[in-house]
Amino acid sequence: MNRSTRREFLKLVGAGAAWMMLGGCAQPPAQVTPTPTTPPTTPKVTKELKLGYVAFRAGPAAAFGEPAHRAIDMMVERINAAGGVAGAKIKVIHEEEGSTSDTVEKFKKLCLEDKVDVIMGLNSTANSMAAAPVAEENSTLFIACQARIPYVTWKDPEDPSKGVMDWVFKANNSAVAHAVQAAWLLKEFAPDAKVVGQIHPDYAWGYDNYNYFSAAIKKLMPDVELLDPLYPKLFTPDYTPYITELVNSKPDYIFTSLWGSDTTRFIDQLIPYGLLKGTGGNTLLCAYWDFYVVTGREIPVFGHVQQSSQKGIAYPVKPEDFDPDWEWLIKEFKSRFGQFPQSGAFDAGDALNFWVAGINKAYEEKGEFPTNDDIRDALENLGSYKSFGEVGIVRKEDHRVLWGAAPGVVSKAPSDDPLQRPYVHDPALLVTAEQTEPPALTDPIEWINSW
Numbered sequence: 001m002n003r004s005t006r007r008e009f010l011k012l013v014g015a016g017a018a019w020m021m022l023g024g025c026a027q028p029p030a031q032v033t034p035t036p037t038t039p040p041t042t043p044k045v046t047k048e049l050k051l052g053y054v055a056f057r058a059g060p061a062a063a064f065g066e067p068a069h070r071a072i073d074m075m076v077e078r079i080n081a082a083g084g085v086a087g088a089k090i091k092v093i094h095e096e097e098g099s100t101s102d103t104v105e106k107f108k109k110l111c112l113e114d115k116v117d118v119i120m121g122l123n124s125t126a127n128s129m130a131a132a133p134v135a136e137e138n139s140t141l142f143i144a145c146q147a148r149i150p151y152v153t154w155k156d157p158e159d160p161s162k163g164v165m166d167w168v169f170k171a172n173n174s175a176v177a178h179a180v181q182a183a184w185l186l187k188e189f190a191p192d193a194k195v196v197g198q199i200h201p202d203y204a205w206g207y208d209n210y211n212y213f214s215a216a217i218k219k220l221m222p223d224v225e226l227l228d229p230l231y232p233k234l235f236t237p238d239y240t241p242y243i244t245e246l247v248n249s250k251p252d253y254i255f256t257s258l259w260g261s262d263t264t265r266f267i268d269q270l271i272p273y274g275l276l277k278g279t280g281g282n283t284l285l286c287a288y289w290d291f292y293v294v295t296g297r298e299i300p301v302f303g304h305v306q307q308s309s310q311k312g313i314a315y316p317v318k319p320e321d322f323d324p325d326w327e328w329l330i331k332e333f334k335s336r337f338g339q340f341p342q343s344g345a346f347d348a349g350d351a352l353n354f355w356v357a358g359i360n361k362a363y364e365e366k367g368e369f370p371t372n373d374d375i376r377d378a379l380e381n382l383g384s385y386k387s388f389g390e391v392g393i394v395r396k397e398d399h400r401v402l403w404g405a406a407p408g409v410v411s412k413a414p415s416d417d418p419l420q421r422p423y424v425h426d427p428a429l430l431v432t433a434e435q436t437e438p439p440a441l442t443d444p445i446e447w448i449n450s451w
């Protein structure tokens with residue numbers, strides 16, 4: 001991100017501004033030894049682990065936050081029923097995300113009154129950036145896992161040379177990965193594209209996506225014409241003026257970072273114009289489609305940036321290749337709530353699996369139940385861990401977990417799909433974390449320009 005954009009973003013944080021999404025992202029399978037839920041020998045432990053989960057539960061952002069709250073409860077129930085983590089049971093304390101000032105107060109409460117062992121979640125960029133220093137000041141582990149800020153772990157977002165905070169980690173992919181995946185997808189599935197449009201929300205998340213995607217396309221497809229970006233306000237009710245401009249410019253590809261109810265309204269209003277492939281036109285739309293699907297809507301065929309909610313969605317996948325934890329979460333979530341889990345559920349699960357892996361590592365090294373300092377050190381030196389059949393690479397230098405991805409073109413799943421997924425990626429493109437995320441403590445735009 002360039003410095004002017006960062007300064008704009010920090011102003012937003014100070015004002016308690018805009019919400020943003022998340023998306024993790026899925027990755028190709030890899031062969032590793034999975035971290036067990038409990039060590040081979042579990043002692044009798046009286047300690048109760050407290051986990052605070054903070055995310056939106058009402059309003060437009062609940063489409064992202066509520067599945068995470070639900071998934072955490074499901075997974076913790078399962079872990080506790082199996083004996084807990086190193087013999088300790090987990091208690092979940094749910095808090096609803098709100099304004100920046102309200103969210104900061106809830107972080108203080110979790111740290112000082114509830115004395116939780118870890119805090120996870122946060123959908124909002126502004127809230128994440130304001131809450132992370134609170135966790136740091138109170139030596140409380142914070143695993144950011146929904147908002148996709150590439151620099152949330154940094155001590156100074158303006159100066160990566162100052163290093164990272166001790167107690168803040170990030171378990172999902174970033175806006176850089178989101179935008180760069182969209183660029184790789186364009187190059188792979190629309191190599192003859194001449195005109196590319198963009199529509200993003202009018203705040204830091206949208207500006208970042210525009211900057212990263214534009215820089216990547218200039219490197220990968222320098223002859224493509226990039227139209228001026230369209231920036232509707234967050235939760236815009238009527239996209240007609242923006243759609244009219246897109247229809248008149250006839251782009252071959254549209255990249256958007258709209259999310260939640262904005263994604264749903266935008267696609268609803270765009271489909272009747274017959275611009276998209278699958279609706280009478282030839283334009284690929286690269287969007288967060290799972291928000292659209294969880295509302296029960298049918299979608300046209302279009303390009304999509306992969307998220308962590310769709311592990312292994314590239315087709316065909318043989319039933320025997322399904323990870324049992326991934327299969328369990330999908331089936332259990334559908335059984336309880338009647339819908340395929342949205343990406344927030346898997347983002348939360350990846351963070352929980354990260355924490356559990358750190359506890360187990362610390363216990364195995366220490367031979368007794370670890371302190372939070374031991375767990376923090378173990379997370380920093382974890383190297384990698386397995387979550388829903390995928391391998392996250394833990395980067396010590398900036399406390400980031402990196403994932404590969406499988407962006408592709410959305411197609412209806414076969415009628416005999418074992419998990420009854422509504423859609424799959426056919427075809428799909430596998431990309432590594434190194435292709436979509438910059439090195440530790442590196443300005444993303446500088447990294448992209450170095451390609």
